[in-house]
Amino acid sequence: xxxxxxxxxxIYYVNDMPHIGHIYxxxxxxxxxxxxxxxxxxxxxxxxxxxxxxxxxxxxRDQGVQPIELADRVVARYHGLWQALAISHDDFxxxxxxxxxxxxxxxxxxxxxxxxxxxxxxxGWYLAADEAFIPDSQVKDGRDLESGRPVxxxxxxxxxxxxxxxxxxxxxxxxxxxxxxxxxSRFNEVVSFVEGGLRDLSISRTSLRxxxxxxxxxxxxxxxxxxxxxxYISALGFGSPDAAAYETFxxxxxxxxxxxxxxxxxxxxxxxLMSAGLPLPQQVFGHGWWLRDDVKxxxxxxxxxxxxxxxxxxxxxxxxxxxxxxxxxxxxxxxSDEAFLxxxxxxxxxxxxNTASRTLSMAARYLEGRVPEPSGEGPVPAAATAAVEAYRxxxxxxxxxxxxxxxxxxxxxxxxxxxxxxxxxxAKEGAEGLRDVEATLAVALEGLRVTSLLIEPxxxxxxxxxxxxxxxxxxxxxxxxxxxxxxxxxxxxxGAVEPLFPRVDIKAYLExxxxxxxxxxxxxxAQPEPLxxxxxxxxKLVVGTVRQAEPVPKSKKLVRLLVDxxxxxxxxxxxxxxxxxxxxxxxxxxxxxVANLKPAKxxxxxxxxxxxxxxxxxxxFLLSPDAEVPPGTRVS
Ligand code: MSP
Numbered sequence: 001x002x003x004x005x006x007x008x009x010x011i012y013y014v015n016d017m018p019h020i021g022h023i024y025x026x027x028x029x030x031x032x033x034x035x036x037x038x039x040x041x042x043x044x045x046x047x048x049x050x051x052x053x054x055x056x057x058x059x060x061r062d063q064g065v066q067p068i069e070l071a072d073r074v075v076a077r078y079h080g081l082w083q084a085l086a087i088s089h090d091d092f093x094x095x096x097x098x099x100x101x102x103x104x105x106x107x108x109x110x111x112x113x114x115x116x117x118x119x120x121x122x123x124g125w126y127l128a129a130d131e132a133f134i135p136d137s138q139v140k141d142g143r144d145l146e147s148g149r150p151v152x153x154x155x156x157x158x159x160x161x162x163x164x165x166x167x168x169x170x171x172x173x174x175x176x177x178x179x180x181x182x183x184x185s186r187f188n189e190v191v192s193f194v195e196g197g198l199r200d201l202s203i204s205r206t207s208l209r210x211x212x213x214x215x216x217x218x219x220x221x222x223x224x225x226x227x228x229x230x231x232y233i234s235a236l237g238f239g240s241p242d243a244a245a246y247e248t249f250x251x252x253x254x255x256x257x258x259x260x261x262x263x264x265x266x267x268x269x270x271x272x273l274m275s276a277g278l279p280l281p282q283q284v285f286g287h288g289w290w291l292r293d294d295v296k297x298x299x300x301x302x303x304x305x306x307x308x309x310x311x312x313x314x315x316x317x318x319x320x321x322x323x324x325x326x327x328x329x330x331x332x333x334x335x336s337d338e339a340f341l342x343x344x345x346x347x348x349x350x351x352x353x354n355t356a357s358r359t360l361s362m363a364a365r366y367l368e369g370r371v372p373e374p375s376g377e378g379p380v381p382a383a384a385t386a387a388v389e390a391y392r393x394x395x396x397x398x399x400x401x402x403x404x405x406x407x408x409x410x411x412x413x414x415x416x417x418x419x420x421x422x423x424x425x426x427a428k429e430g431a432e433g434l435r436d437v438e439a440t441l442a443v444a445l446e447g448l449r450v451t452s453l454l455i456e457p458x459x460x461x462x463x464x465x466x467x468x469x470x471x472x473x474x475x476x477x478x479x480x481x482x483x484x485x486x487x488x489x490x491x492x493x494x495g496a497v498e499p500l501f502p503r504v505d506i507k508a509y510l511e512x513x514x515x516x517x518x519x520x521x522x523x524x525x526a527q528p529e530p531l532x533x534x535x536x537x538x539x540k541l542v543v544g545t546v547r548q549a550e551p552v553p554k555s556k557k558l559v560r561l562l563v564d565x566x567x568x569x570x571x572x573x574x575x576x577x578x579x580x581x582x583x584x585x586x587x588x589x590x591x592x593x594v595a596n597l598k599p600a601k602x603x604x605x606x607x608x609x610x611x612x613x614x615x616x617x618x619x620x621f622l623l624s625p626d627a628e629v630p631p632g633t634r635v636s
Pocket of ligand 1: 009010011012013020021022024025050228229230231256257258259260261288289290291296297298
């Protein structure tokens with residue numbers, strides 16, 4: 001019987017369109033899923049969407065649609081994105097599906113039967129405007145940090161889960177399974193949190209309608225995290241008549257999550273499972289955050305990177321490679337276009353692309369496109385053995401960035417070997433020279449075959465193209481073949497040689513995409529279709545109140561503004577409005593701001609957004625709401 005590997009991503013909230021941070025979790029899960037398939041395991045890979053709860057109810061209300069309409073819209077976007085990124089999930093679960101709701105009802109039935117649910121009163125901060133409780137972390141000085149509105153202390157009846165009873169059992173589980181939470185630093189954090197004691201957990205709400213009805217008391221809906229976590233088993237059929245997949249694949253081999261949601265997965269989830277008498281996951285891996293200017297990318301801050309343009313221009317494989325290579329798995333990393341482009345040129349266009357196209361075109365030229373007899377000469381065979389071994393160890397230890405380093409080490413040795421043996425010169429030296437060329441290219445081609453297997457989980461599209469160019473078929477493959485030298489078919493024909501990654505002119509690309517110099521042709525090319533409502537909603541327009549304003553020194557037009565957008569900190573904007581408006585007179589005025597625009601520098605001053613103005617022959621006329629509204633109010 002083959003080994004089984006069940007890997008999951010978190011299910012994504014549908015109150016926002018996906019950004020690089022969301023994509024990262026799914027891309028990494030896909031890389032592991034593909035690697036385990038290549039090892040011959042029976043793999044199940046699950047992703048999906050988290051569609052209930054207050055955030056979604058509120059976002060739908062703000063946009064004037066029903067929650068399910070909002071969910072459908074965002075789900076369509078996720079499907080498109082996963083396809084564009086070559087994500088190979090076996091299933092996509094939505095928490096609004098009946099199969100999921102059956103799973104939730106079943107886990108609650110079991111927890112109730114275990115005597116772990118009791119009725120009590122939930123007390124918290126209530127925001128009347130939203131008719132909802134908000135987390136303590138979102139309240140400061142009696143106000144909601146997001147909207148600035150006052151909150152009040154209220155309570156409502158609620159069902160509770162006896163989490164406190166699981167403290168010792170959880171600690172036993174952690175200690176007996178030191179790999180159940182990774183990386184190690186996160187394991188330690190969770191253990192000390194649980195050692196500090198656990199409070200019983202409220203698992204139902206009456207102040208909210210958009211959720212799974214609480215079994216046996218439909219005045220309540222199930223708390224969104226109990227609802228959401230259950231997706232990992234409801235998707236396998238738990239609670240449904242056909243639970244064969246559950247029997248086969250549960251417990252999960254790896255729940256891959258961002259570090260912000262570790263506690264839910266390492267404390268609540270195992271406690272629910274223990275109470276329900278179900279097996280516990282083998283591992284929860286908490287990866288780090290993508291930061292922008294050292295701040296976590298998140299939609300409420302408005303500093304997110306949307307991946308579409310980069311994927312469209314450079315391809316899914318380049319994006320997947322960058323995400324996996326740039327971030328040390330488990331730690332934080334900063335995203336920038338420059339870093340993306342530099343890696344693209346150095347690692348993809350140069351190290352991989354050039355080594356492959358030089359080898360293949362020399363094989364076409366000097367060997368008439370035929371794969372030569374294998375050769376074991378020079379340092380490449382040993383480098384390949386070492387690379388495969390290191391790669392497998394790193395993949396098995398969940399260190400994908402290090403696995404890539406091992407593969408690139410092999411490329412370096414192949415390239416060095418070609419440089420040293422100079423086939424282009426030896427080809428001019430008669431029959432003996434040609435024999436040498438043949439031996440050199442034989443090892444280089446074989447080294448590329450090994451490389452094509454190692455890169456496959458990361459860049460499935462490029463790996464397939466490389467294999468085709470090497471004259472290999474698209475048949476089933478195993479990572480074990482990478483460890484065997486001399487598997488190319490002698491005499492087979494090398495496919496048409498085409499560059500894998502054409503080099504990018506970084507400066508020209510950045511100029512072309514910079515907001516300072518938009519070229520009309522580029523804007524038109526980027527948006528050939530009429531604007532869809534989904535894309536329109538990607539632009540976050542909000543009302544802000546100007547708190548400070550001053551002219552930018554040495555500039556006639558530019559004014560630096562500090563604007564209250566209802567966020568914890570004021571936003572700095574730089575706007576070219578100084579010829580029509582006196583800076584000081586702008587203080588207190590309300591304006592409309594594009595809040596999720598990529599930050600840019602104008603005369604050396606950073607602008608984190610753009611204000612809207614009607615433009616009459618270059619003279620700006622500011623737009624404002626016709627009566628004062630709270631800062632941060634969305635324009636839609
Ligand atoms: N719905 C919950 C998860 C429920 S799982 C039972 C949720 N959704 S989310 O859409 O907010 O986030 C999903 C994942 O995206 C999380 O793993 C989160 O850590 C990840 N990321 C969101 N922003 C991120 C970055 N800036 N960087 C890396 N990943 C981050 O939480």
